[in-house]
Amino acid sequence: MLRVMGDSNGLPPQLTAPHTKAKVSVARCADYWYVACTASELKNAPLPLTILGIPMVFFRTKSGVPGALLDRCPHRNVPISAGEVDGEALRCGYHGWEFSTKGSCLLIPGLKGESNTKGHAATAYPVVEKQGYIWVYTNPDVAPKIEPFHIPLLSDTNYNHVRQMVEAPGTLHATIENALDVPHTSFLHKGLFRGKGTRNDITVEIRRWNNRVEAKYIGEPRPQGIAAKIASPGGGEVEHYDRFFMPSVAQVEYKIGDDSHILTTAIGTPVSDFHTKLFTIISFRFGRMPGWMVRSVLEPIGKMIFKQDAVMLGKQTELIGKFGGEQFTSTEIDVLGPHIWRLMKAGERGEAGEMDEEPTLNIVEMNV
Amino acid sequence: MLRVMGDSNGLPPQLTAPHTKAKVSVARCADYWYVACTASELKNAPLPLTILGIPMVFFRTKSGVPGALLDRCPHRNVPISAGEVDGEALRCGYHGWEFSTKGSCLLIPGLKGESNTKGHAATAYPVVEKQGYIWVYTNPDVAPKIEPFHIPLLSDTNYNHVRQMVEAPGTLHATIENALDVPHTSFLHKGLFRGKGTRNDITVEIRRWNNRVEAKYIGEPRPQGIAAKIASPGGGEVEHYDRFFMPSVAQVEYKIGDDSHILTTAIGTPVSDFHTKLFTIISFRFGRMPGWMVRSVLEPIGKMIFKQDAVMLGKQTELIGKFGGEQFTSTEIDVLGPHIWRLMKAGERGEAGEMDEEPTLNIVEMNV
């Protein structure tokens, strides 16, 4: 009944709690694009970043071209990020080997023979600079067949845009499910969202494609609480959509009446199995309310909410660690989580598809 | 000759020292009662405590009933101890699921269907409040056939009682053996107990039952040293018993003459394989000496002794970790350790029995 788990810090196997399966909600979707950093963060100096557990070095050559290499010199396996950019090359700081953005070995100082051979090359990852972000494709061996996610509204000047980057000590799946989960807001973010007291019957329409899923909430009242008063100053009908796009985009859209519209796009980057970054863009307009005023309220509230979420995700990760795996129980009001999980696992196997087929429709009733 | 051990912090297997077997003196006796905390420590706020490697949350409902659940919400595996008590329920802080002291799921906010199903329940452990302690039975699946250990003398008003809780970085077995071991006192606690100089021949009678063992020391002189001067102010014949009761009670009893009597009961709680708590009750009377005076000397000396023991147990644990196991050598003057070990292993297999049979007698001569 008691389970014993290996602990290899020297001590023999340790006790842990009963009943836990070894399964963990980690999907490693390698054949996809992820945001590495903002475009402005990438200067000439080499920038080490871990994505999907892979230590990478990002750099920008003198002519402005971004590159990403496995952050390990093929010679003596030191991090190339400890070196420096020289012209169009990144030079290792140990023996001075130089590499192009494509990974070719341009120079081995001291060697009289050929430097540029396959054996001397560094592993290079496809990189794209787009909409203010540096995107990287985490499979170095293939030519990407897809494009990075296109962020909507970004060029629409009727909207204000707030960009943030936050980090959570949780799996990509847990972090994305949390970002799109409605029932936890009354408890974890008590006071900022709906309280326990007033509850309404709501219908949720869930539409599933083979690389995205959408939940439409029908019957939601004008929201209560601080955040809500800002979101709907003048009242009106509420339209609310939560969406997930493969492999890691969580989108929440609120329309209140004709004038107020807020679209939050959170692009997840799996740093490692239990560490996720979210690059978040909030695009909004609130009738005649000036953008700076809305932003001055939205930004601190957004940070407070995310901090509460991050703390809870950290506790979850710690407990999964203690038990050596998860043992989740879902109910029908866990509206998107299980669908997201199925898409991620299909993506891991290379089976997530295109977007053009008819969606499957599910309907769930809830009282929140 | 050199042994290689897995180190999974990323680095490949590491060297360690030769000759060590993987065996460690850890017995996991699950079908037993352990002290979780004192009764006064358990208030309404949820109290997370690990026992036998199992993260548990203890709480007391509004009506005063104590409860213990596996500290992991069955929904999304966050610690329930991050929530709060509401009436007779403990509520999870993430999505608001509520549980009774028996583990039943009383509420899933938002869900229109049935909350109280077996799949939604939390794992609950039997709890008893007795003699000022909260006891927990570490097997959640069975009804306990035995009672928690009864602490003698506690209600005898002729005695003074001192309660302490101390923690040691050692296995339950090593901590209990240390508490009942005589030969180490001359070295580790030099000055407080017998010195190296004067030694006496002593006969030890060891009586073994199938769930306890007792050592009776015959020929012990009036003790020397500070502790001893307090224990036997007026001299007289010394009676000395060391006892172990399954699964984790160490008892040391001294009678000196007719008037002085001291009984130390240390109840061990295995927090994890290498972390043990001892809930200790010292009951004593010292002739006409006032209790507060004895106590004012006993308490600081007890703490000093235990601190020296804890440091040594920590060094032992660290070394067992380095070698990946133990390689103990015992002699006949390791009077109780091997017997305690056999009882613990029998208890782990569910084979430790009742107390009513005739004991087996062994006799050992020592010179201490």
Next chain:
Amino acid sequence: MLRVMGDSNGLPPQLTAPHTKAKVSVARCADYWYVACTASELKNAPLPLTILGIPMVFFRTKSGVPGALLDRCPHRNVPISAGEVDGEALRCGYHGWEFSTKGSCLLIPGLKGESNTKGHAATAYPVVEKQGYIWVYTNPDVAPKIEPFHIPLLSDTNYNHVRQMVEAPGTLHATIENALDVPHTSFLHKGLFRGKGTRNDITVEIRRWNNRVEAKYIGEPRPQGIAAKIASPGGGEVEHYDRFFMPSVAQVEYKIGDDSHILTTAIGTPVSDFHTKLFTIISFRFGRMPGWMVRSVLEPIGKMIFKQDAVMLGKQTELIGKFGGEQFTSTEIDVLGPHIWRLMKAGERGEAGEMDEEPTLNIVEMNV
């Protein structure tokens, strides 16, 4: 394509980067002598030191004899180094067992039977005090057939001698290769050695015996940079040898003209697989230049160079850990590293031989 590695701190297997083999350049040469500490560091108090992953306790008896035991009491596996020296014995601090420098158990306090039996003995390692160092042979089970390395020039009063001890977070092989590697000096120690600008064609003669290897550099110009100006104040022909002696000695010899001669002997001690100590002796004479003046410049520069090397070796070790192994690529200008590796692996298998045969000669051209 992605590799998954066990992480046993509780969390399930973690992602790591692609392509890495599990091989690491660690050779565990047990049947050899290593420097434990300087002779003056070893006083009466027990000194715990780890060598080749083995926790040892060094001590010096009252009569001055050095001893080394496995730092684990055979009784209850606490470190004997927590005890104290008493006359010719080392006494454990827990139950007072006493051991000789040969590991014999001289006393078990309280025991009426025989203490000095094989089962009660501690594991003892051969120890030699020589040329100001305490050497230990890391195989306790055999009589050493070889002598510790003899440090040349130490008794020659025409030379000044500087002793240092430095520590590197790298394998013995990586640390020794680094100490004897020429091409990295232009990059890692830029400014102190040759710069990137001026380069010369150099011929390297590599002579290999079955327990040592030597590189002779022909065509090296009078060196540039600060270190060089000190090494060759008056100019002259440069003679430069790099040498490795099994199992762990790196030697660099420079002769410039007739009057200047510098010999650096670095004796490596593998503390553990990724932690190496270097006991270094620099013996030099610089024509008419006073020793204290040379030393005042040599010492800080030597420390600066070694610090840069240690930082890079630490980055390499960290990365090998992240990838779970190495994937090195060598070229012909990695002059000594691969030969040292082969000797170390032969030594690990017990196949490194004597020094009296004819060497094998290889010639390499480089441009540094």
